[in-house]
Amino acid sequence: MSFSTILSAAIEGLTAEVVRVEADVSNGLPVFHMVGYLSSEVKEAGERVRTAIRNSGYDYPAKRTVINLSPATLRKRGASFDLPIAVAILTSLGQIPSGRAEKCLIIGELSLDGRVRKVPGILPAAMTAFESGIRCCIIPKDNETEGALVKGLQVIGVENLQEAVDFLKGSRGYAVSDNGVRMITNTVCNVGKGEMKQGGPSFEPEGNSRYVPDFSEIRGQENVKRAAEIAVSGGHNLLMIGPPGSGKSTIAKCVAGILPPLDLEESMEITKIYSVLGLLNKESPLIRTRPFRKVHHTATKAALIGGGLVPHPGEISLAHGGVLFLDELPEFRKSVLEVLRQPLEERSIRITRVHGNYAFPADFMLVAAMNPCPCGHYPDPEKCTCTPAQIQMYLSRISHPFLDRIDLCAEAPRIKYEELTEEKKCESSADIRKRVCRAREIQKERYRGTEITTNAMLGIDGLKRYCRLGASGDKLMERAFTMMELSVRAYHRVIKTARTIADLEGEEQIREEHLREALGYRMVDRKYWRR
Incomplete structure (x- = not known):
């Protein structure tokens, strides 16, 4: 399969909108082309993604790669599309089974060595995902607790691209079905340093400590x-x-x-x-x-x-x-x-x-x-x-x-x-x-x-x-x-x-x-x- 679609999200003000990250990898001149009303930092994702894929140990042959971020009328900003673009490419190359990530929303910035970095706006993105019927999110490990604030949402925190791929392959304690990611264990399952959490905050007022004069x-x-x-x-x-x-x-x-x-x-x-x-x-x-x-x-x-x-x-x-x-x-x-x-x-x-x-x-x-x-x-x-x-x-x-x-x-x-x-x-x-x-x-x-x-x-x-x-x-x-x-x-x-x-x-x-x-x-x- 040369074509794949991954769900992600773009932040607009205090709200988020679901974005479809489409990837097509086919024979032709080895170019990396991105379209979809992109800001300069999103356009730079091409170099980060290709380098991160190779440094994570995955094969990325010299082929024609076209990435589309839809809807085209919405301006895409930030580095949070790196991880979904990488997953979409690996799915198109057949290194991730097709259909495994279609029910997951994926967000994260990639470093050149494949590590997944923290990004802002995870909470509104997770809220939008849940309201859209999505029940699984793959996000940076450092944002995991934040994403888990949304009740009823399964949150997967990953530290690198390899952990994200393992999640989607259903290995090491996870199974991925047509309806999204299904946990084999009850509520929390560790994969290396990553883990999945069932969303929903344990709310106790006055939890944050700060000095206030009396x-x-x-x-x-x-x-x-x-x-x-x-x-x-x-x-x-x-x-x-x-x-x-x-x-x-x-x-x-x-x-x-x-x-x-x-x-x-x-x-x-x-x-x-x-x-x-x-x-x-x-x-x-x-x-x-x-x-x-x-x-x-x-x-x-x-x-x-x-x-x-x-x-x-x-x-x-x-x-x-x-x-x-x-x-x-x-x-x-x-x-x-x-x-x-x-x-x-x-x-x-x-x-x-x-x-x-x-x-x-x-x-x-x-x-x-x-x-x-x-x-x-x-x-x-x-x-x-x-x-x-x-x-x-x-x-x-x-x-x-x-x-x-x-x-x-x-x-x-x-x-x-x-x-x-x-x-x-x-x-x-x-x-x-x-x-x-x-x-x-x-x-x-x-x-x-x-x-x-x-x-x-x-x-x-x-x-x-x-x-x-x-x-x-x-x-x-x-x-x-x-x-x-x-x-x-x-x-x-x-x-x-x-x-x-x-x-x-x-x-x-x-x-x-x-x-x-x-x-x-x-x-x-x-x-x-x-x-």
């Missing part, structure tokens, strides 16, 4: 701690303003310790994003804790929202389901901050290129910290050395439309010596997290059957349905809307914040005191950014 270590700043608790409870955005050394950055890091646990669906969604970028841990690929991404102020728009000639997810997608922390907020370029406005509203980012549209998730909680002026001591007249023009120029880097998307603004004053040295035991992150989780459970039950998971996600219809105010609350909000010159967006965000405060207290009805506290978190931005 709120009990923070002295003073009780109002900022309260704002952080409310923000996490409802998924709201938080801005902290204060002089240098007042604990803003530390409080932001403590936020990671009070985030609610992930469920399996959320964990898989976040893991898929990191898989595409090749950021997963080989030994424990499943992400079990919510992301906390701290971005330096020199970041570009593409680094923040994603992009490039072939768009990749940016920091806001890496923070999906967790926290994006922007320290020294005015130091970011204004154009960079402005691109966050749309993702903060829609909780996703869409990037358009000539060859296609890409959608990346961006459901994150924004936590930001900043000084009130360039020297950091405004409005203290004794310490601040900035002129009014300098202060205005500094604060103008944060636009009012951007501020409108911040639910809570909290002022972090300089810590007093008495607060720093007092022996009073502060509340721990574990205690705060219990209240956060209770509030999240209330929201989960309230919004069951909808796409809403937190109060921050409520739209206009949701506000009317779930955030009804009493007569006194309506009058209070009417006065606040006029006197504080609130925008419609800011008005809605105040009500959402009040809904979260009520949930923390276990109250179904939003009371006037809840609204007053929520309005208090809109006063700080009016103090610095006077309209």
Whole structure:
């Protein structure tokens, strides 16, 4: 047989599409020709594959070889097609029985000595394979644990081309039928250093270890701690303003310790994003804790929202389901901050290129910290050395439309010596997290059957349905809307914040005191950014 077909996958954004790798080896001039809308790195596969086949001990006679990667309308990128191309050629040469690999999806990069190297995007490829009815995947050994996260999928991790061929020949404990690869043993069978695993993660939240500061270590700043608790409870955005050394950055890091646990669906969604970028841990690929991404102020728009000639997810997608922390907020370029406005509203980012549209998730909680002026001591007249023009120029880097998307603004004053040295035991992150989780459970039950998971996600219809105010609350909000010159967006965000405060207290009805506290978190931005 001179013709064969092998299944593989191409990554497009955060999704994968099944690709048919067709090989035809026939008599004629000894050329190696590849077609199918290929990038330069895929075109280079010819030299790698031919050398790897020979160095693996297989015969590769001088014949005419034509490789087609279908569909031709899909751009193929990366080195993950090396292994399926090699298997397709060996099948065409009769060194692998025909039909043995037709029900397997094969992915992997080959080195010149035949070793199979790790590639990114295995998790979305494995998910697509399972959804397409494929029940077997041959992938690099280093990606094996990642591929096994897909329940019901048989995953074969190989270290070199020879192991892949042994699998497909059904030798050493494996049998290959017309329906794909069938294991002779129960669930795991070793072949040399390779093995087959039955997919499906054993999910236990909080499995990844990382150091997170505890709120009990923070002295003073009780109002900022309260704002952080409310923000996490409802998924709201938080801005902290204060002089240098007042604990803003530390409080932001403590936020990671009070985030609610992930469920399996959320964990898989976040893991898929990191898989595409090749950021997963080989030994424990499943992400079990919510992301906390701290971005330096020199970041570009593409680094923040994603992009490039072939768009990749940016920091806001890496923070999906967790926290994006922007320290020294005015130091970011204004154009960079402005691109966050749309993702903060829609909780996703869409990037358009000539060859296609890409959608990346961006459901994150924004936590930001900043000084009130360039020297950091405004409005203290004794310490601040900035002129009014300098202060205005500094604060103008944060636009009012951007501020409108911040639910809570909290002022972090300089810590007093008495607060720093007092022996009073502060509340721990574990205690705060219990209240956060209770509030999240209330929201989960309230919004069951909808796409809403937190109060921050409520739209206009949701506000009317779930955030009804009493007569006194309506009058209070009417006065606040006029006197504080609130925008419609800011008005809605105040009500959402009040809904979260009520949930923390276990109250179904939003009371006037809840609204007053929520309005208090809109006063700080009016103090610095006077309209």
